[in-house]
Amino acid sequence: MSDKPPESLLDRISTITGNAVAWLTVLMVVITFVIVVMRYVFDAGLIWLQESVIWMHAVVFMMGAAYTLREEEHVRVDVFYRTMSATRRAWIDLIGVIIFLWPLCIYMAWTSYDFAAASWSFREASRESGGLPYPLIPMLKSVLLLMPVAVAVQGAALLLRSSRTLRRR
Numbered sequence: 001m002s003d004k005p006p007e008s009l010l011d012r013i014s015t016i017t018g019n020a021v022a023w024l025t026v027l028m029v030v031i032t033f034v035i036v037v038m039r040y041v042f043d044a045g046l047i048w049l050q051e052s053v054i055w056m057h058a059v060v061f062m063m064g065a066a067y068t069l070r071e072e073e074h075v076r077v078d079v080f081y082r083t084m085s086a087t088r089r090a091w092i093d094l095i096g097v098i099i100f101l102w103p104l105c106i107y108m109a110w111t112s113y114d115f116a117a118a119s120w121s122f123r124e125a126s127r128e129s130g131g132l133p134y135p136l137i138p139m140l141k142s143v144l145l146l147m148p149v150a151v152a153v154q155g156a157a158l159l160l161r162s163s164r165t166l167r168r169r
Helices: 006-041 047-063 065-070 086-121 136-168
Strands: none
Touching: 006 047, 006 065, 006 136, 047 065, 047 136, 065 136, 086 136
16 A cells, blocks of 8 residues: 555646646647647638637637636635645635535535536537537536536545645644
8 A cells, every 4th residue: 555645646636637638738829829820821710620720729728727726827816825734724624615616616526517517419410511529528617527527536636635744734
Protein backbone atom coordinates (compact mmCIF):
# COMPACT_ATOMS: atom_id res chain seq x y z
CA MET A 1 0.00 0.00 0.00
CA SER A 2 1.25 3.47 -0.85
CA ASP A 3 2.25 5.93 1.85
CA LYS A 4 0.85 8.84 -0.18
CA PRO A 5 -2.35 10.41 1.11
CA PRO A 6 -5.53 9.51 -0.84
CA GLU A 7 -6.01 13.07 -2.04
CA SER A 8 -2.78 12.87 -4.02
CA LEU A 9 -4.41 10.39 -6.45
CA LEU A 10 -7.38 12.74 -6.82
CA ASP A 11 -5.01 15.67 -7.33
CA ARG A 12 -3.19 13.70 -10.03
CA ILE A 13 -6.45 13.18 -11.91
CA SER A 14 -7.00 16.94 -11.99
CA THR A 15 -3.40 17.58 -12.99
CA ILE A 16 -3.52 15.10 -15.86
CA THR A 17 -6.83 16.49 -17.08
CA GLY A 18 -5.61 20.08 -16.77
CA ASN A 19 -2.39 19.36 -18.65
CA ALA A 20 -4.27 17.52 -21.39
CA VAL A 21 -6.75 20.32 -22.02
CA ALA A 22 -3.96 22.90 -21.88
CA TRP A 23 -2.71 21.44 -25.15
CA LEU A 24 -6.04 22.41 -26.69
CA THR A 25 -5.00 26.05 -26.33
CA VAL A 26 -2.00 25.39 -28.56
CA LEU A 27 -4.24 23.63 -31.05
CA MET A 28 -6.68 26.57 -30.92
CA VAL A 29 -3.89 29.01 -31.82
CA VAL A 30 -2.76 26.85 -34.74
CA ILE A 31 -6.29 26.40 -36.05
CA THR A 32 -7.05 30.10 -35.67
CA PHE A 33 -3.91 30.86 -37.69
CA VAL A 34 -5.06 28.41 -40.40
CA ILE A 35 -8.53 30.01 -40.44
CA VAL A 36 -7.05 33.51 -40.87
CA VAL A 37 -4.69 32.38 -43.64
CA MET A 38 -7.48 30.54 -45.44
CA ARG A 39 -9.81 33.53 -45.19
CA TYR A 40 -7.45 36.35 -46.11
CA VAL A 41 -4.99 34.60 -48.42
CA PHE A 42 -7.19 32.04 -50.15
CA ASP A 43 -10.61 33.71 -49.64
CA ALA A 44 -11.98 30.43 -48.30
CA GLY A 45 -13.23 29.14 -45.00
CA LEU A 46 -14.46 26.03 -43.29
CA ILE A 47 -17.37 26.46 -40.88
CA TRP A 48 -16.55 23.27 -38.97
CA LEU A 49 -13.02 24.51 -38.36
CA GLN A 50 -14.29 27.82 -36.98
CA GLU A 51 -16.82 26.03 -34.78
CA SER A 52 -14.12 23.68 -33.49
CA VAL A 53 -12.18 26.63 -32.04
CA ILE A 54 -15.26 27.79 -30.11
CA TRP A 55 -15.92 24.30 -28.78
CA MET A 56 -12.25 23.75 -27.85
CA HIS A 57 -12.36 26.98 -25.88
CA ALA A 58 -15.40 25.68 -24.01
CA VAL A 59 -13.66 22.37 -23.26
CA VAL A 60 -10.55 24.18 -21.98
CA PHE A 61 -12.69 26.31 -19.68
CA MET A 62 -14.91 23.49 -18.44
CA MET A 63 -12.33 20.73 -18.03
CA GLY A 64 -9.69 23.11 -16.69
CA ALA A 65 -11.91 24.07 -13.74
CA ALA A 66 -10.80 21.15 -11.54
CA TYR A 67 -7.13 21.86 -12.27
CA THR A 68 -7.70 25.52 -11.43
CA LEU A 69 -9.24 24.51 -8.10
CA ARG A 70 -6.31 22.17 -7.43
CA GLU A 71 -3.83 24.98 -8.05
CA GLU A 72 -5.90 27.35 -5.88
CA GLU A 73 -6.19 29.79 -8.77
CA HIS A 74 -9.99 29.91 -8.64
CA VAL A 75 -11.90 33.05 -7.80
CA ARG A 76 -12.45 33.63 -4.12
CA VAL A 77 -12.47 36.57 -1.75
CA ASP A 78 -8.89 36.29 -0.58
CA VAL A 79 -8.80 39.41 1.61
CA PHE A 80 -9.36 37.47 4.83
CA TYR A 81 -8.46 33.93 3.73
CA ARG A 82 -4.77 34.57 3.09
CA THR A 83 -4.21 36.02 6.57
CA MET A 84 -5.95 33.15 8.37
CA SER A 85 -4.19 30.29 10.10
CA ALA A 86 -3.93 26.92 8.35
CA THR A 87 -6.61 25.56 10.67
CA ARG A 88 -9.11 28.29 9.82
CA ARG A 89 -8.39 27.93 6.10
CA ALA A 90 -8.94 24.18 6.43
CA TRP A 91 -12.31 24.79 8.11
CA ILE A 92 -13.34 27.24 5.37
CA ASP A 93 -12.27 24.82 2.64
CA LEU A 94 -14.04 21.89 4.30
CA ILE A 95 -17.28 23.80 4.82
CA GLY A 96 -17.03 25.36 1.36
CA VAL A 97 -16.77 21.98 -0.33
CA ILE A 98 -19.71 20.52 1.59
CA ILE A 99 -22.04 23.54 1.57
CA PHE A 100 -21.22 25.17 -1.78
CA LEU A 101 -19.00 23.13 -4.14
CA TRP A 102 -20.64 19.71 -4.02
CA PRO A 103 -24.24 20.99 -4.14
CA LEU A 104 -23.30 23.16 -7.13
CA CYS A 105 -21.67 20.18 -8.86
CA ILE A 106 -24.72 18.02 -8.21
CA TYR A 107 -27.02 20.74 -9.53
CA MET A 108 -24.91 21.25 -12.66
CA ALA A 109 -24.75 17.52 -13.40
CA TRP A 110 -28.46 17.10 -12.72
CA THR A 111 -29.54 19.96 -14.98
CA SER A 112 -27.03 19.13 -17.72
CA TYR A 113 -28.02 15.49 -18.03
CA ASP A 114 -31.24 16.08 -20.01
CA PHE A 115 -29.47 18.64 -22.21
CA ALA A 116 -26.68 16.20 -23.14
CA ALA A 117 -29.04 13.20 -23.38
CA ALA A 118 -31.33 15.07 -25.78
CA SER A 119 -28.37 15.95 -27.96
CA TRP A 120 -27.44 12.27 -28.20
CA SER A 121 -31.02 11.10 -28.80
CA PHE A 122 -31.60 13.67 -31.59
CA ARG A 123 -28.21 12.84 -33.11
CA GLU A 124 -27.52 16.56 -33.03
CA ALA A 125 -25.17 18.12 -35.54
CA SER A 126 -24.29 21.74 -36.11
CA ARG A 127 -27.08 24.05 -37.25
CA GLU A 128 -24.70 25.58 -39.78
CA SER A 129 -24.31 23.87 -43.12
CA GLY A 130 -20.77 22.58 -43.21
CA GLY A 131 -20.56 22.74 -39.40
CA LEU A 132 -19.49 20.05 -36.97
CA PRO A 133 -21.11 16.67 -37.73
CA TYR A 134 -22.71 14.15 -35.39
CA PRO A 135 -21.47 12.88 -32.87
CA LEU A 136 -19.18 15.83 -32.11
CA ILE A 137 -21.90 18.14 -30.76
CA PRO A 138 -23.30 15.53 -28.31
CA MET A 139 -19.76 14.65 -27.22
CA LEU A 140 -19.04 18.27 -26.55
CA LYS A 141 -22.31 18.78 -24.68
CA SER A 142 -21.39 15.76 -22.54
CA VAL A 143 -18.50 17.83 -21.20
CA LEU A 144 -21.23 19.62 -19.22
CA LEU A 145 -21.55 16.36 -17.27
CA LEU A 146 -17.83 15.69 -16.99
CA MET A 147 -16.97 19.12 -15.61
CA PRO A 148 -18.98 18.89 -12.37
CA VAL A 149 -17.70 15.35 -11.82
CA ALA A 150 -14.08 16.50 -12.24
CA VAL A 151 -14.62 19.48 -9.94
CA ALA A 152 -16.37 17.27 -7.34
CA VAL A 153 -13.42 14.85 -7.41
CA GLN A 154 -11.03 17.74 -6.85
CA GLY A 155 -13.36 18.94 -4.08
CA ALA A 156 -12.94 15.52 -2.44
CA ALA A 157 -9.16 15.98 -2.54
CA LEU A 158 -9.55 19.42 -0.95
CA LEU A 159 -11.87 17.98 1.69
CA LEU A 160 -9.39 15.19 2.53
CA ARG A 161 -6.50 17.65 2.69
CA SER A 162 -8.51 19.95 4.97
CA SER A 163 -9.51 17.04 7.21
CA ARG A 164 -5.89 15.95 7.50
CA THR A 165 -4.88 19.51 8.44
CA LEU A 166 -7.60 19.63 11.12
CA ARG A 167 -6.60 16.24 12.55
CA ARG A 168 -3.00 17.39 12.96
CA ARG A 169 -4.03 20.47 14.97
